[in-house]
Amino acid sequence: MLTQLRGAGPWIVGLAAAMVAGAAVAISPLFLAVEALLLFVLAALLYPGTRWQLAPLTVLVVSPAIFLDAAGEPMPNGDAAQKALLIVALGCLVFTAGVRWSGVGAAAVAAVGLALVVSVLDVGGAIDVGTALAARAFVGYTLPWLFLFVDWRRIGVSRGLGFIAKLPLLSVIAGIPLQLAGVSTVFSIEATGVPRLEGASIPAHLAFLALVGLAAGLCLLGLPQVDRNSRTHLWVGLNLVILVGTATRGGIGVGLALVAVFIVHALMVSRTSSRLARRGAWMATAIGVVAMVVAAPELIRRSMGNSYEGTFNLSGRDQAWDFFFGLATQSPATGKGLGFATIAVQLYAPPNVQKEFVAPHNEYIHLWLDGGLLFLVAMMATMLTLFFLAARAHRGTVRWVIATFGLGFLGYSFTDNTFSTPQFTVLVVMLLGILAANPASPRQVGAPSAPVEARAAVPA
Structure with a gap:
C-alpha cells in the first residue's frame, strides 16, 4: 500500500x-x-x-x-x-x-520546566504572569530544543545543512507573491529612510535566516565529504548578500566575522583545505567586499545619532534595556514569570521605549526577567554546550567556523532576540545538532576524502 x-x-x-x-x-x-x-x-x-x-x-x-x-x-x-x-x-x-536521545535537549527542557513550576507556583511572590501565558512561553522556549531529538544521522550533514543554506533565498522568493497579494513587501523603508530587504518576513528575521544559512554553507565548504557539491560556494555568497541587504548591523557583524575566519583558515592556515573550500573563500572575499562597499553608506545612515539617542542610533534599544533591566532587578532570583517580557510594555507602558520594542532585544535581560539568574545561566550553558559538542565533532576550518559562531552568538544576544526568534533558535539548534550527530570520520580528518564513487568501490 x-x-x-x-x-x-x-x-x-x-x-x-x-x-x-x-x-x-x-x-x-x-x-x-x-x-x-x-x-x-x-x-x-x-x-x-x-x-x-x-x-x-x-x-x-x-x-x-x-x-x-x-x-x-x-x-x-x-x-x-x-x-x-x-x-x-x-x-x-x-x-x-x-528519534535519538539528546542529553543537551533534555537538560534544556528540564531547565524550562523548572522555570514553569516556579512561575505557576509563584515561588518568591514576584511572579506577574498567569498560568496560561507561562504555559505558552514554556512551549516557545522548549520547542527549538526538541529538534535535538530528531535522528539527524538518517538525514545526513549534506542534506541537512544544504536545506538550511537555501532557506534565506526561499524567504525572498516567497515574499514576491505575498507582496502581490498585499500582505507584505520584499523591501521595507524604515524611519531613517534606509531600504531593508525583508523577503516574506521582517528584516531582522530574514537576517537571522541568512546568518544561520551562511554558517551552514561555510561548514559545508569545510567538510571534505561534500566536496562533490560545486554549488555550495554560491549559496555562501548569496546568503552573505541577503544578510547585508537586510541592513541588520548585529547580524552583519557576526556574518563578516564568520567569513573572515573561514577565509583566513582555509587560505592561510590550513594546508589541507579542499579546492572547493579555497574557491569558496575567494568568492566570499570578493562578494563580501562588494556588498559592504554598496551597503556601507546605508549602514552609516542607520547608525547616525538622533534627538533622543545622541551620537549613535540604537533604534531605541538603550531605552528598552533600561526599562527591562529595571524590571529584572525587582526579582533577580526567580524573575517575573515565563512570558512576562512579552507583556511588560503592555502592563507598565514605559514612556521612553519605542512601540516596536515589546521585547528586551537583549536575551540576557530577557532570560533573567522571565526566569531569574539560574534560568539565564542554565539556558546559556546548554546552548554553549551544544556549540562545544558540534565543534568537538569536527576539525580544521569547520571547527573554527563553529567556534566563531559561538562567540558571535554570545555577542549577538546582547542586541537581539536570539533565544526567542524561531528563525534563529530552531535553525541554530538544527545546525549544531546535525554537525554533532554526523562527526568527521578519522579518514576525513586532516585531508579531503576520496570521491563518493571511489569510496563505494573500496571493499568493506
Whole structure:
C-alpha cells in the first residue's frame, strides 16, 4: 500500500498544489500556510530520505508575515499559530527520521520546566504572569530544543545543512507573491529612510535566516565529504548578500566575522583545505567586499545619532534595556514569570521605549526577567554546550567556523532576540545538532576524502 502511495506521490502532490492555488484568491495567508504545510507533510511522508523530508520546515521563511487577521493586522495569537505549525513540522521529522536521545535537549527542557513550576507556583511572590501565558512561553522556549531529538544521522550533514543554506533565498522568493497579494513587501523603508530587504518576513528575521544559512554553507565548504557539491560556494555568497541587504548591523557583524575566519583558515592556515573550500573563500572575499562597499553608506545612515539617542542610533534599544533591566532587578532570583517580557510594555507602558520594542532585544535581560539568574545561566550553558559538542565533532576550518559562531552568538544576544526568534533558535539548534550527530570520520580528518564513487568501490 505504501509503495502504491509513493508511486502516486507526484499526482497527489500536484492535485493538492492545484487545490491550494485555486483557493489562493479568497483564503487568508494563514490558511494558505496551513494548506501548504499539509502539502509538504504529505510529500515528506511519501518521500522520506529526499529533500521533501525537510520541506515542512519552510514555514520558518514566511512567519510572522502570514499571521494576519482579515483586516491585515497582526493576529493576537500569531505566536501560537507559529508554534503549532512548527510542532507539525517537528512531528513529521520525528516520524520520518526517527528519534535519538539528546542529553543537551533534555537538560534544556528540564531547565524550562523548572522555570514553569516556579512561575505557576509563584515561588518568591514576584511572579506577574498567569498560568496560561507561562504555559505558552514554556512551549516557545522548549520547542527549538526538541529538534535535538530528531535522528539527524538518517538525514545526513549534506542534506541537512544544504536545506538550511537555501532557506534565506526561499524567504525572498516567497515574499514576491505575498507582496502581490498585499500582505507584505520584499523591501521595507524604515524611519531613517534606509531600504531593508525583508523577503516574506521582517528584516531582522530574514537576517537571522541568512546568518544561520551562511554558517551552514561555510561548514559545508569545510567538510571534505561534500566536496562533490560545486554549488555550495554560491549559496555562501548569496546568503552573505541577503544578510547585508537586510541592513541588520548585529547580524552583519557576526556574518563578516564568520567569513573572515573561514577565509583566513582555509587560505592561510590550513594546508589541507579542499579546492572547493579555497574557491569558496575567494568568492566570499570578493562578494563580501562588494556588498559592504554598496551597503556601507546605508549602514552609516542607520547608525547616525538622533534627538533622543545622541551620537549613535540604537533604534531605541538603550531605552528598552533600561526599562527591562529595571524590571529584572525587582526579582533577580526567580524573575517575573515565563512570558512576562512579552507583556511588560503592555502592563507598565514605559514612556521612553519605542512601540516596536515589546521585547528586551537583549536575551540576557530577557532570560533573567522571565526566569531569574539560574534560568539565564542554565539556558546559556546548554546552548554553549551544544556549540562545544558540534565543534568537538569536527576539525580544521569547520571547527573554527563553529567556534566563531559561538562567540558571535554570545555577542549577538546582547542586541537581539536570539533565544526567542524561531528563525534563529530552531535553525541554530538544527545546525549544531546535525554537525554533532554526523562527526568527521578519522579518514576525513586532516585531508579531503576520496570521491563518493571511489569510496563505494573500496571493499568493506
